[in-house]
Amino acid sequence: MSPREITSEKLLQMYGRMFRIRQVEERLATVQAAGELPGPVHLYIGEEAIAVGVCAHLSDQDWICSTHRGHGHFLAKSDEIQKMVAEVYGRATGVCGGKGGSMHVADVSKGILGANGIVGGGIALAAGAALSAQTRGTRNVAVVFFGDGAANQGVLFEALNIAALWRLPLILVCENNGYSEFSPTASVTSGEIWNRATPFGVPGRPVDGNDVREVWAAAGEAIERARSGGGATLLEMRTYRLRGHVEAEKSFLSRSYRSDAEVEQRREREPLRLAMAALQGAGVTADAIAKVEEKERAAVRAAFEYAAESPWPAPGAAFEHMFA
Amino acid sequence: MAKKRMVQAINEAITEEMERDGSIIVLGEDVHISPVGDTRGLIERFGAARVRNTPISESVMSGMAVGAAATGSRVICHLFYGNFIYTGFDAIANQAAKLRYMLGGQVKLPILYMAMIGGGRSVAAQHSDSMHPMLMNLGGIKIVMPASPGDAKGLVKAALRDDNPVFLLQAAGRGGELGEVPDGDYTIPLGKAEEKRVGDDVTVVAIGSMVKPALKACDELAARGISVSLIDPRTVVPMDYDAILASVARTGRLVVVDEARKSCSAASEIAATVAERGFHLLKAPIGRVAVEDVAMPYSPVLEKAVIPDAARIVDAVLKIAVSRGVAQ
Numbered sequence: 001m002s003p004r005e006i007t008s009e010k011l012l013q014m015y016g017r018m019f020r021i022r023q024v025e026e027r028l029a030t031v032q033a034a035g036e037l038p039g040p041v042h043l044y045i046g047e048e049a050i051a052v053g054v055c056a057h058l059s060d061q062d063w064i065c066s067t068h069r070g071h072g073h074f075l076a077k078s079d080e081i082q083k084m085v086a087e088v089y090g091r092a093t094g095v096c097g098g099k100g101g102s103m104h105v106a107d108v109s110k111g112i113l114g115a116n117g118i119v120g121g122g123i124a125l126a127a128g129a130a131l132s133a134q135t136r137g138t139r140n141v142a143v144v145f146f147g148d149g150a151a152n153q154g155v156l157f158e159a160l161n162i163a164a165l166w167r168l169p170l171i172l173v174c175e176n177n178g179y180s181e182f183s184p185t186a187s188v189t190s191g192e193i194w195n196r197a198t199p200f201g202v203p204g205r206p207v208d209g210n211d212v213r214e215v216w217a218a219a220g221e222a223i224e225r226a227r228s229g230g231g232a233t234l235l236e237m238r239t240y241r242l243r244g245h246v247e248a249e250k251s252f253l254s255r256s257y258r259s260d261a262e263v264e265q266r267r268e269r270e271p272l273r274l275a276m277a278a279l280q281g282a283g284v285t286a287d288a289i290a291k292v293e294e295k296e297r298a299a300v301r302a303a304f305e306y307a308a309e310s311p312w313p314a315p316g317a318a319f320e321h322m323f324a
Numbered sequence: 325m326a327k328k329r330m331v332q333a334i335n336e337a338i339t340e341e342m343e344r345d346g347s348i349i350v351l352g353e354d355v356h357i358s359p360v361g362d363t364r365g366l367i368e369r370f371g372a373a374r375v376r377n378t379p380i381s382e383s384v385m386s387g388m389a390v391g392a393a394a395t396g397s398r399v400i401c402h403l404f405y406g407n408f409i410y411t412g413f414d415a416i417a418n419q420a421a422k423l424r425y426m427l428g429g430q431v432k433l434p435i436l437y438m439a440m441i442g443g444g445r446s447v448a449a450q451h452s453d454s455m456h457p458m459l460m461n462l463g464g465i466k467i468v469m470p471a472s473p474g475d476a477k478g479l480v481k482a483a484l485r486d487d488n489p490v491f492l493l494q495a496a497g498r499g500g501e502l503g504e505v506p507d508g509d510y511t512i513p514l515g516k517a518e519e520k521r522v523g524d525d526v527t528v529v530a531i532g533s534m535v536k537p538a539l540k541a542c543d544e545l546a547a548r549g550i551s552v553s554l555i556d557p558r559t560v561v562p563m564d565y566d567a568i569l570a571s572v573a574r575t576g577r578l579v580v581v582d583e584a585r586k587s588c589s590a591a592s593e594i595a596a597t598v599a600e601r602g603f604h605l606l607k608a609p610i611g612r613v614a615v616e617d618v619a620m621p622y623s624p625v626l627e628k629a630v631i632p633d634a635a636r637i638v639d640a641v642l643k644i645a646v647s648r649g650v651a652q
């Protein structure tokens with residue numbers, strides 16, 4: 001698949017979804033700072049092209065597993081903006097009833113097995129979903145999003161091995177955003193992450209994770225291979241986290257771990273900016289783009305109003321859902 | 325004596341011990357920046373050879389701690405949130421807890437594993453467990469759960485001079501709490517409880533994070549004319565059963581408070597041991613205040629319903645005190 005194959009309609013659609021995620025995340029940053037959220041949030045700002053470009057190829061019967069930075073993956077695959085925001089607010093109307101919060105947003109009806117609080121926790125789950133898709137004789141696939149930091153968990157190597165042996169329909173999407181919490185990737189990660197697949201006979205490649213067209217093309221190819229029995233792929237999406245590891249991190253860190261100048265420099269190639277330029281290049285009018293943006297803005301505004309006005313869970317709900 | 329914060333007391337203990345003992349090394353994720361604050365300044369002071377910022381690889385970290393400790397280093401392995409003990413659990417359960425035993429006593433394993441445990445901050449189920457009972461069940465692991473900065477400093481120093489794997493489990497989110505810390509070098513022996521309040525009506529044993537609400541409960545109960553003997557075991561392995569039984573011998577009544585899930589909790593173990601060794605001392609059934617057998621929820625409303633607080637401790641005490649005529 002080539003990035004050139006994307007129609008301008010598809011590009012605009014993906015831009016709209018990225019814009020939606022950005023809107024949600026920017027609002028979450030604001031309400032977090034205002035003390036309106038019960039727990040911490042890890043924002044996806046600057047990485048939106050990855051979730052959107054990958055999920056553009058997936059149906060509700062395909063599975064994804066995500067990370068602690070999981071709002072973007074959720075919103076790329078499910079339309080339930082209100083329920084997701086309400087979950088982050090800890091309300092009864094949240095998609096998990098307020099039990100999971102930011103690090104566990106999940107919409108199983110849409111093939112989202114959830115964000116995950118354990119770094120690397122999604123890798124084996126997705127391998128299991130891929131095994132299930134395979135043994136049930138479907139053409140469905142499983143995608144796991146994980147960070148560059150998670151690439152240092154041994155489970156990645158165990159999953160690569162077993163996925164190669166069993167030709168599992170598994171796509172491993174590493175989001176290399178330059179940092180593993182407060183450590184620069186190179187200080188804790190040796191070699192190239194994409195190349196970690198090679199010894200297992202699994203195709204691996206680096207991708208410009210900020211260009212949604214590149215993500216779309218690389219993911220499309222990997223997903224098609226997985227659907228047709230060709231097995232797993234490891235994609236290393238090169239991106240950059242524009243916000244902190246976690247919101248309000250400056251309040252507890254004794255010193256900074258990256259410069260503001262670095263962040264500003266990386267902002268020049270941030271995914272929405274690149275997608276906007278691509279849209280303009282494809283001849284999409286400013287009017288058409290503005291219309292999409294306005295629609296998304298309104299939907300996100302409504303979702304936050306809904307969440308903030310939603311009731312808290314009943315205390316007794318704490319004791320439900322341990323067993324089926 | 326000076327007032328210091330919990331993280332500061334732990335940081336001081338580690339710094340002083342690393343100064344004293346050149347064989348101590350530190351392994352952990354982001355220990356150089358120390359988001360928790362307890363390893364702050366160590367890399368500047370002792371260098372990157374002794375203070376190792378690790379990748380997110382708990383299984384190799386916890387296992388390297390065993391290998392390094394068996395071969396001459398004294399290791400601090402910082403696991404950050406207690407739930408990441410699980411990702412590093414194989415080496416803890418299969419190696420650290422039993423290697424010395426399996427080898428007929430040929431090795432010593434001086435390791436201090438550190439982690440923050442418990443809920444109350446809306447970080448949900450994968451960042452809120454209190455897993456000390458699971459570690460207690462392993463056998464070959466000591467477990468330190470300080471409830472004040474002064475205790476923390478003395479216990480960490482003792483742990484860093486111990487030749488066995490020790491876990492330091494801090495109550496998460498409570499690193500900023502202040503308390504008196506004695507000046508100079510001191511240790512608190514592992515296995516020595518402290519009676520935080522002296523009383524005659526009911527014994528309350530509170531573990532780690534639960535000492536604070538238990539102190540509040542003592543005040544409320546005192547206002548109702550019930551005097552509580554509040555025991556803080558400080559270490560759950562070894563457990564100071566002599567201190568607990570001596571208190572129960574005076575009061576005849578026991579309530580145990582633990583932030584772990586109730587089944588097989590530290591509270592269960594204490595209750596069982598007191599029933600076994602002190603049945604004749606008891607005038608009422610033993611009460612347990614713990615988390616019901618659910619995971620920690622995210623929403624603050626739900627967390628509040630799950631985590632024991634002073635009100636629940638007061639209720640549990642009244643239940644065994646009122647029914648037996650201690651209070652009216």
Ligand SMILES: Cc1ncc(C[n+]2csc(CCOP(=O)(O)OP(=O)(O)O)c2C)c(N)n1
Binds near residue numbers: 069119147179380
């Ligand atoms: C098993 C485990 N270890 C440590 C942590 C603490 N932690 C949360 S996010 C994080 C960094 C993750 O880095 P990366 O995988 O690159 O993802 P990013 O945050 O950059 O998206 C760490 C160390 C955790 N949640 N789980």
Ligand SMILES: [Mg+2]
Binds near residue numbers: 147149179180181
């Ligand atoms: Mg990263």
